[in-house]
Amino acid sequence: MKTIAVIFGGRSTEHDVSVVTALASIIKPLELTRQHRVEAVYIAKDGVWYWDDKLKDISLFSSGQIQDFLHKTQAASVQFDGGMTLVKASGIAGRKTARKIDIVFPAMHGTYGEDGSLMGLLRMANVPFVGCDQDASVLAMDKVLAKQIAEANKISVSKYEYLFRDTFARKSSEILNELENSLEYPLFVKPAHLGSSIGITRVNNRQELQNAIEVACHYDNKVLVEEEVPHLVEVTLPIMGNEELKPAFLERPLTKPEDFFDFDTKYMGGGKKGGGKKGGVKGAQGYSELPAKLYKELYDKAEQTGLKVYRALGCEGIARIDMLIDNESETVYFNEVNPMPGGLYAHNWRAAGISNVELVQTLTRLAEERWQRVNRQNTVFSTNYLQQF
Amino acid sequence: MRKLLSYFSPKMPVYFVYMLQQVEYDPRKFLEWIARFPNLSRVMRRQKLVMTTKAKVLVIYGYILAIFYIALNVQASIAYSPAEIIYLLFLPFWIIFMLFITVLIGWALVEKPKRAHEVKIAERIFANHKAVKIAILGSYGKTSLKEMLYTVLGSQKNVAVTPGNKNVLISQARWAGKLTGDEEVLLIEYGEAEPGDIKKMAELTHPDVAVINGLAPNHLDGYKTLEGVAQDLFSISDQLKSRPVYVNTESRAVKPYLKKEHISFNRHGLDGWKISQVESSLDGVSFAMSKGRNLIKVESGLLGRHQIAPLALCVAVSHNLGLSNKQIETAISRTAPFEHRMQPRELGGGWILDDTYNGNFEGILAGLEFLKELKAKRKIYVTPGLVDQGVETKRVHREIGKAIAKAHPDKVVLMQNSVTKYINDGLIKAGYTGDLELRDDPLNFYSNIDQYVAAGDIWLLQNDWTDNYF
Numbered sequence: 001m002k003t004i005a006v007i008f009g010g011r012s013t014e015h016d017v018s019v020v021t022a023l024a025s026i027i028k029p030l031e032l033t034r035q036h037r038v039e040a041v042y043i044a045k046d047g048v049w050y051w052d053d054k055l056k057d058i059s060l061f062s063s064g065q066i067q068d069f070l071h072k073t074q075a076a077s078v079q080f081d082g083g084m085t086l087v088k089a090s091g092i093a094g095r096k097t098a099r100k101i102d103i104v105f106p107a108m109h110g111t112y113g114e115d116g117s118l119m120g121l122l123r124m125a126n127v128p129f130v131g132c133d134q135d136a137s138v139l140a141m142d143k144v145l146a147k148q149i150a151e152a153n154k155i156s157v158s159k160y161e162y163l164f165r166d167t168f169a170r171k172s173s174e175i176l177n178e179l180e181n182s183l184e185y186p187l188f189v190k191p192a193h194l195g196s197s198i199g200i201t202r203v204n205n206r207q208e209l210q211n212a213i214e215v216a217c218h219y220d221n222k223v224l225v226e227e228e229v230p231h232l233v234e235v236t237l238p239i240m241g242n243e244e245l246k247p248a249f250l251e252r253p254l255t256k257p258e259d260f261f262d263f264d265t266k267y268m269g270g271g272k273k274g275g276g277k278k279g280g281v282k283g284a285q286g287y288s289e290l291p292a293k294l295y296k297e298l299y300d301k302a303e304q305t306g307l308k309v310y311r312a313l314g315c316e317g318i319a320r321i322d323m324l325i326d327n328e329s330e331t332v333y334f335n336e337v338n339p340m341p342g343g344l345y346a347h348n349w350r351a352a353g354i355s356n357v358e359l360v361q362t363l364t365r366l367a368e369e370r371w372q373r374v375n376r377q378n379t380v381f382s383t384n385y386l387q388q389f
Numbered sequence: 390m391r392k393l394l395s396y397f398s399p400k401m402p403v404y405f406v407y408m409l410q411q412v413e414y415d416p417r418k419f420l421e422w423i424a425r426f427p428n429l430s431r432v433m434r435r436q437k438l439v440m441t442t443k444a445k446v447l448v449i450y451g452y453i454l455a456i457f458y459i460a461l462n463v464q465a466s467i468a469y470s471p472a473e474i475i476y477l478l479f480l481p482f483w484i485i486f487m488l489f490i491t492v493l494i495g496w497a498l499v500e501k502p503k504r505a506h507e508v509k510i511a512e513r514i515f516a517n518h519k520a521v522k523i524a525i526l527g528s529y530g531k532t533s534l535k536e537m538l539y540t541v542l543g544s545q546k547n548v549a550v551t552p553g554n555k556n557v558l559i560s561q562a563r564w565a566g567k568l569t570g571d572e573e574v575l576l577i578e579y580g581e582a583e584p585g586d587i588k589k590m591a592e593l594t595h596p597d598v599a600v601i602n603g604l605a606p607n608h609l610d611g612y613k614t615l616e617g618v619a620q621d622l623f624s625i626s627d628q629l630k631s632r633p634v635y636v637n638t639e640s641r642a643v644k645p646y647l648k649k650e651h652i653s654f655n656r657h658g659l660d661g662w663k664i665s666q667v668e669s670s671l672d673g674v675s676f677a678m679s680k681g682r683n684l685i686k687v688e689s690g691l692l693g694r695h696q697i698a699p700l701a702l703c704v705a706v707s708h709n710l711g712l713s714n715k716q717i718e719t720a721i722s723r724t725a726p727f728e729h730r731m732q733p734r735e736l737g738g739g740w741i742l743d744d745t746y747n748g749n750f751e752g753i754l755a756g757l758e759f760l761k762e763l764k765a766k767r768k769i770y771v772t773p774g775l776v777d778q779g780v781e782t783k784r785v786h787r788e789i790g791k792a793i794a795k796a797h798p799d800k801v802v803l804m805q806n807s808v809t810k811y812i813n814d815g816l817i818k819a820g821y822t823g824d825l826e827l828r829d830d831p832l833n834f835y836s837n838i839d840q841y842v843a844a845g846d847i848w849l850l851q852n853d854w855t856d857n858y859f
Contacts, residue, residue: 029840032833350737353766355843 402451738844790815
């Protein structure tokens, strides 16, 4: 029986979303496969790692008892011993408990997890891990870089500019002028590296633009400013696979054109701003139309765009591609990539005929396949360079 | 080792009393359960001990026995030899023996005479009651049929019905005490367990009409053979003499016992009624029933073609008792699946057919017949098998295995137990090529089924063993 470590929490604004993803959508179905021993590895908001079976219980988090628990619990450490081993004090005569990890299932959202940091660590440890690799995660988590890659691959993106916090602090007026010259209102201002719609603002004038950039700079040092897509239909497509890709259903969040996802409507309210619409299904992110009711050609076009983005960014394992459709011109714009979709977007996969248990089983298999492929590559080269010294 | 250690758990007396409660304080069934050497720490996983007065007294008694035994042994080891302490290992046997003896004595001296008195009073109530008394018996489908009749007849008449699956002599007697005397129809479920049961119930309840809803090799621990079950069920004819006895001839096993005075009912019709235009889907079953110029259109939410015969019986009995066609059609349209009996539940675009109260061979076949005719992206069949099959256990489960294979599910999930190997034999013999998965923790599986289901699936869950069978 292989041991899987599910790593969740983390130093990210999306810490809480990560807890729910791990406990509801990953650990439970993984345990039900009966093929793996599952270890819960929780990274607290201060970055300290904990490893304990009690961390599998959502009530520990929902009741607020987590802080008391962490105070009483010894932190865990990670040992790189030709692989990855979790170590913690057992509490009995100073003895330590260790567990060799065969596969890692990252359930991290946002910084220090979904952005490639954790993937880099796991690559160094040479342990198979689920989801996108380091390179794809870095690209996906930078909305500007992702758009640039998409443009280079002839994938449409909405008109955009970007700026850095320090530059904006020095010459805000100049930057605002440039933005107003090159882009047309309404605009969206987004922190470049944050997910779960945190810090995103829709603006209609210069004053709002300035305020929104200041808000975004509070969260990130790189800020994306982009034009709103007119006649908007927003869709998202979860995709799974390494070389051979499997898309789930194109899903349409039920929002008004002037509305958009923010963190509260996405994860707290159970629906969209404005109350959403009747007749949709309730998924990980409120109500949505699943599958999106687009006519076949447009549906196929959006699906192909999603697959093209997935390949262009080098995604593997799982990712969710968000797209914006101008319903009048029927142009599909790539918006952003989510390399670790909240809750794995399990509701969409289930609708596409893949149960929660099958989903985590498949993702685990894909992780092992990629690891085997990577390990077949030669990374050493024999030279007599050192003999010169 | 863990199993053995569970017999020395501080909660051991509680576990034993829970087991007694589960078998309704039947000393014989208690011993049968103990003989299977269950892991005591796992017996209370589905339910907990209900602290009735009787349970409380027995738990306290169990602990007193334990303390007494331990004290005696400790004293003996001090007084005689330290080796005497070894007798503590026999503590569980001591508790089991004493509880068994106590329950046995309590049964003989208190419970039995008390029950005999209750039955005597109830017999007078039934004999003097003016209602049409309908006895519902058979190896399976009794509770469902009773509920169907209640839905239809109860829409127009004052009907009283034995509650839930309370179908033994004493439960009928206690129910009689609750009747007001104003009822127009009494629906009485007869549960058979050993030879003579049906005769006793008929003598108690004085039925005017009887319905035998099928024959199957159930309760063979009491009857030994199918012939024994049949003789007991068909003994109702002797009690009713010329009054109507309906027999569900969907069950092939009843045919050797069918006599010309019996009224046969099945999916083709009954008593001059003809059935046509049958349609069956996940929405329910519908058909037309005609007798001469009289036409009744039946639309029910019940699932499967095996429901046609009991629905047809409801129509015929209701018609005989004076309900109009319109009243019958309206009432039948209200029939819906009963809890855990071919009860459909939509789950994330997939369907669960919960038939976990189905504990008989014919019912298993009926469910599989329905699964076979349904269209789905993926079909999954789940069962632990059947209990109380006696000497027929091996044959019955091999037949179930073959029947499963014929329904062509994509996947079969078997709850691992003593009959699993026989079902597997049947699957292999019938050339089943789909996936097979064995599960050793049914409760965990059933309670997390949402994690296994995807859109386009149909999962048929048949039967669920209670704690005392694992």
